[in-house]
Amino acid sequence: MNTSKLTPLFLISFIFCQFVSVEVNIDYNELDHDFHSKKNIISNLDNEIKNYFLLNKFCREYDFIELDLKIQLIIESITPNSSGTINQIKSHLLITNDKDQYYFIKGMNFDYVKNKALIYNPFMFNGFESVLNYYAFLFIGYELDTWGFNLGTSYFNKSLEISSEVEQNSNWKNRKNEIVHILENPMLREARFLHFSYYDLINSDGYIKHPSKYQEELKDIMLQFHVNIKEIYTKIGYDKNTVKFINSDSEEIAKRLYKFKMQDELKFLTSFDSENKNIYTKYIE
Numbered sequence: 001m002n003t004s005k006l007t008p009l010f011l012i013s014f015i016f017c018q019f020v021s022v023e024v025n026i027d028y029n030e031l032d033h034d035f036h037s038k039k040n041i042i043s044n045l046d047n048e049i050k051n052y053f054l055l056n057k058f059c060r061e062y063d064f065i066e067l068d069l070k071i072q073l074i075i076e077s078i079t080p081n082s083s084g085t086i087n088q089i090k091s092h093l094l095i096t097n098d099k100d101q102y103y104f105i106k107g108m109n110f111d112y113v114k115n116k117a118l119i120y121n122p123f124m125f126n127g128f129e130s131v132l133n134y135y136a137f138l139f140i141g142y143e144l145d146t147w148g149f150n151l152g153t154s155y156f157n158k159s160l161e162i163s164s165e166v167e168q169n170s171n172w173k174n175r176k177n178e179i180v181h182i183l184e185n186p187m188l189r190e191a192r193f194l195h196f197s198y199y200d201l202i203n204s205d206g207y208i209k210h211p212s213k214y215q216e217e218l219k220d221i222m223l224q225f226h227v228n229i230k231e232i233y234t235k236i237g238y239d240k241n242t243v244k245f246i247n248s249d250s251e252e253i254a255k256r257l258y259k260f261k262m263q264d265e266l267k268f269l270t271s272f273d274s275e276n277k278n279i280y281t282k283y284i285e
Contacts, residue, residue, distance in 0.1 A: 018059050056136075064147070194221050226265045
């Protein structure tokens, strides 16, 4: 066997994994009975979760995605079964890209066997892995939407499939509703695409060489961006996903609107995104 050919293939299998930085922190309730002995059960769980995202290819069609994740697992209790091999874990989960996507899941219960590797299966509809898959596909879908208009639809649908197939407890119903809400809000998906298209344009070689040639195009992007946000307000009202998105880059959005003298649009955001009212007010003349 020619091992010199195996090494590059082995490396390539990991080069194009979508998650390039994953930070996992696990907190355990010290008031739980036998805290110290039970904590030993989850001594490697943080690394198992981290490696699950780092070493598996959730998206084989697109090799340009590079995602960061921060995960905090708050464990309330660990209850071994009668044989002591399977442990029922009661917990809460916070998972975020540290930008515009963050999710907090209360009352998440799952079975865990110490030192048994988490196995990736895209058609896993139960167990802890199904939760990780759901969020992997969700974050990939959001990222793909920044590269192409509605490009992430197939990955949102993967999350939807998982949340539709598993046991319908309240957490999974909420996850299913989250995906349905994303798919039924095309205005936000277009607004996000426009927002990142603006970044792509001002960082392009053409813009760097001749910025004046692109001012009208940039203004059109911001006008259409505002049309989408205003339509969300008209049809939906307060939308948490839209507010989270705007909140994540409010200063940059305000600067763009000010650049193109879009004062009415700035005034609109002072009420729509009231948390950042002070930011928008700075740019209102």
